Amino acid sequence: MRERLRRIDLRGAVGVLFAGSVLVSLWLSLGSVGRLAGGVALELLLFLVAIALGETARITILTGRETAPMSTAAALGLALTALSDPGERQVDAAVVVATISVGMVGGLLILRLVTGSARWGGTAARLLAAASAAVIYRSVEFSDHTLIQWQEIWRSERWLVAIVMLVVGTVAMVVELTVEATVRAGRDHAPLVRSIVDGVRSSGGLATALVTSGALIALAEFAVGVAALPLFLFPLLLTYFAVQRYSSIRTTYRQTIGALSSLTDRAGYTRTSHAERVAELSVAVGRDLGMGQRELTDLEYAALLHDLGQVALRAPIPQGATVMAAPADQQRIAHDGAEIVRTTGVLNNVATILEAQTTPYRQVREFGQDLPMSSRIIKVANAYDDLSTPADGDERAMERIHLGLGYEYDPRVVDSLTRVLERRRGRTPLSTG
Incomplete structure (x- = not known):
């Protein structure tokens, strides 16, 4: 039961909430749109276009989280902006949310048409998040006034307005990070709470920048009008190009590691694509165990390079199955691979994982040795791939692994591997209590 609770898949609920927010905001805003003054309608249209274009300009940050900073900043800015017609009647939250909805859904559709695919979870x-900010700022009353009304009352105390905007923006970003982590946890079969904590912790810097940008857009709109929108989105545009460049460098970095890992395949030391299979399985197990994205990155790199030390062998191991080699040979392969990786000067964590990948789990159980979880995962994933054959499937491999349970292999990792394999077969793992 506890295992099921920590892995609840809420993607369906988020999807329903997403669609419901769009439809309800559009329905509630129908009666108000026709009464908007021309200047306000034009300002809403400009925000809508900025949000839509920002939604197509997505970036993937180090943790693997896909985000659209310009869309988020523009949406927050609109949610906090004091739009009003000549009669000083404030634009209600439904119109604001409807504008944001049309912009984001429009951007999502454009991205899908151009690229052929686009994830809806981030949108x-x-x-x-933006809808929560708009509702809190425009509809919820605090001491008989909404925050948008207090903004008019505090017209001469803009610093107080700024603080309130930052607080509301922070709440909105917590909502965004939580919802996105929830979707990602369901998609990747990762623990829900761990995914939320990892998402909030890893994206704090970017979230702070977006909250500040949204507040600045709303504050500047009071002084310079809609010109505040391009004025404060331009720095985010430069950031977008910088992160895109950094992302391309990291992609090249990953490809280089992948090419290095294929040396053992091409030299005949291991079976074809062995390293890729071990890396894919290791990441799935690591995610199932609740590892953070940075840990998963190191785990993936180490899994890709786990057999690199075989290039120093005089004669290849039959089929490259290190699990069948003598313990001394396994340790030498791990040590040689770690030393090769250390020469790069930038993969020290990966080298540490590689050096400990053949250490039996009993060293932890009996002597309290500090054995990295990533090393334990690679040991199990490598054994599984070495022992699996097309004829026998994975049953023989799992039988052999269970024979070494608690001695060679960490029981937690083996249990996680079992869950991953059951999901691959399309079955739900049975509860263990």
């Missing part, structure tokens, strides 16, 4: 998180 849903951004929409729900």
